[in-house]
Amino acid sequence: MAAAQGSSDVSSSAKVDFLKLQNGSDIRGVAVGGVEVTLGITTAGHDVLQFGLASTPAMFNSTLTEDEINHLPVDGAIMITASHLPYNRNGLKFFTSAGGLNKADIKDILEHASRIYEDSSHGSTQELEQASKGEVSNVDYMSIYASDLVKAVRKSAGNKGRGPGPRRRGGAVIGDAPARQGYKLDKVLKPLGAITTGSQFLEPDGMFPNHIPNPEDKTAMKAITQAVADNKADLGIIFDTDVDRSAAVDSSGRELNRNRLIALMSAIVLEEHPGTTIVTDSVTSDGLTTFIENKLGGKHHRFKRGYKNVIDEAIRLNTIGEESHLAMETSGHGALKENHWLDDGAYLMVKLLNKLAAARILNPNVGSKVLTDLVEGLEEASVTVEIRLKIDQNHADLKGGSFRDYGEAVLKHLENSISKDEHLCKAPKNYEGVRVSGYGGWFLLRLSLHDPVLPLNIEAPSKDDAIKLGLAVLTAVSEFPALDITALNKFLQQ
Ligand SMILES: O=P(O)(O)OC[C@H]1O[C@H](O)[C@H](O)[C@@H](O)[C@@H]1O
Known part of the structure; x- marks a missing residue:
């Protein structure tokens, strides 16, 4: 194990x-x-x-x-x-x-x-x-825990009525609990007055027959979005297998995951703690920084990939006197200071339900647009890709060294090569890999946390711009024969 x-x-x-x-x-x-x-x-x-x-x-x-x-x-x-x-x-x-x-x-x-x-x-x-x-x-601890979550949402709604209980458009909160944690819907959402008809994949099945239980997975998000549309629901909620990650879908089918979920959580947290620092992983967008800093008045600290890295950094900032209340990854891991810095997908969704519940006190007909409105103004790139370049650990070019050393050498070479390109500019602050701005977008090449892989993230305003960024990477990395660049070539030739 x-x-x-x-x-x-x-x-x-x-x-x-x-x-x-x-x-x-x-x-x-x-x-x-x-x-x-x-x-x-x-x-x-x-x-x-x-x-x-x-x-x-x-x-x-x-x-x-x-x-x-x-x-x-x-x-x-x-x-x-x-x-x-x-x-x-x-x-x-x-x-x-x-x-x-x-x-x-x-x-x-x-x-x-x-x-x-x-x-x-x-x-x-x-x-x-x-x-x-x-x-x-x-x-039966899950019943005890679920009833505590219900109390938290009720408290936010001023203990009036039953909570958010979405009733607009048929009034449903739809859950997609990839065949594992669905039983919780009945214990949390139903007591709050939500109609959960149309929720799917609730039967526990360890073979995961419906989709990969991951809110970053496209098929998973498509499934919950479809269920929201089919049932005219107010809100869709999706978890990973053990509920430390989550994402949502609003009534119009707009996905609230990745950068958008961080933006939404930042909006909620910054209302409660003005000016606070939001710590995120390294693959977050430039648009997120602008949104947190210019629209919400907070500070965005883009740190490393890995939920543990992000959480530990937020804790560290607090110990050196920089107030931080939210540490979040694009993967859907998110931890709040008020919740003991635990990465807790269910708690994130409770925060969204709290927001909805509080809005319903003022207007009982309000739906998940309350949440969508909070991310209004978040700039999003037209092209967003992650390409994973594998390092062949048995390749002679490693000369007996580790894949990490090899990956570091690739990164060093890329850094040198972009410093000679007038269209590209290295990010002034960066904590892992090589992050570069250019052609209206950015790319980040870094070592994977666990695998012999260099993940490349590119965001750009158009496919042409994304290709220009990808070509800059290709020029540098093609000198490393142990690196499998098939995926990058495929993207560039599309
Ligand atoms: O570095 P990568 O291969 O992209 O993996 C990064 C991911 O690794 C694990 O799954 C961690 O739990 C995540 O917090 C992290 O984001």
Whole structure:
């Protein structure tokens, strides 16, 4: 199993000796990992609360919820999920009340686990079960968590009526919960008075038969947009598998994801915290910066790719006296200071529902246009592409070095080459890769966080301009034979 990273920087030692833990999982975790995790924990003498099918943000929340009857809060939580990755992958996310564990903590856990395994007698499952000392209880935590979300939205609506309960145009909030987290719709949206008829793919199915469970995926967004249109709904909401990412669609079918969702969240957060800094990943658009800084009066800090990087940077800014309340990636990961810096797709959607609920107090007929209006003025490029260039790790040109070194060499060469081009200008502030403006648009070439890949993002006002930017990259990278430039050539020849 791969260990997935969470989001905190609590010291490793504080977390080793969990007293009472719980585990929950997305749909594939139920089938694969839950039993083994529980057995491992009880064998070590600790009690386990099993939540069954759960979401990542809920698992973290269970470390904070005060509920003596249900033995809450727990000391630590483990979520079994591989998010949007295929059904045959799995991973673990670990939480304490201080947030998710970071890379160093996880390395520590893995080293501990490996030592314990080596020292153990490698007993059979039956022997382990017999040795088991901790107690296992089942708790329906998702109901507790969902009712807290409902309370949060009701509070925003001044506790009047049932909440946003969209009624215009047939009054529906449509959910597309890629076959995994749909059950939550009934527990959150229905009590708020929303009609959820037309919601789709709600039956848990770990094979993900309908589309990749990823709000960045075009097919996924098309599916929810179609459902909104078919049902004349006010709002569509879509999550990834473990609900730490989300996106929305307004009643006119306009997608509220990627830069647009960051713009929308920034508008909401900057109303509450004027002038605050919004931290985002590196592939956000120039239009987003203009929108945050000129229209909303905030500060845009474009940092690195990776939700953990973005969250940690926002936390760091606060510690050095720069106020930041929102850290968000174009992938749909978003964390708010008010929500313990947890990347929580459900909480982002609650913030949107809050906005809708508050607007309905003034005008009961108002729909999701309230949200769309908040991103009015966000400039968007006509052409937006991401092209991923693979590095062949076995190629002789690597000369035995790592793909990272090779990628760095490509980037260095690109940087030199663009400095000689009068049409191009290097971004004055940039935290990863090479970001360049020119021809009314920009490109960013960087190393992938995990893979032997150099992702290239290009945004431009026209295909011609995008091609000019792409050609500037091609000229520099063609000198590196271990780099597969097929995808770039294909784009340039289209
Ligand atoms: O660097 P890339 O290959 O584009 O991957 C970047 C992505 O990696 C993971 O999925 C992280 O969870 C995301 O936060 C990040 O955006």
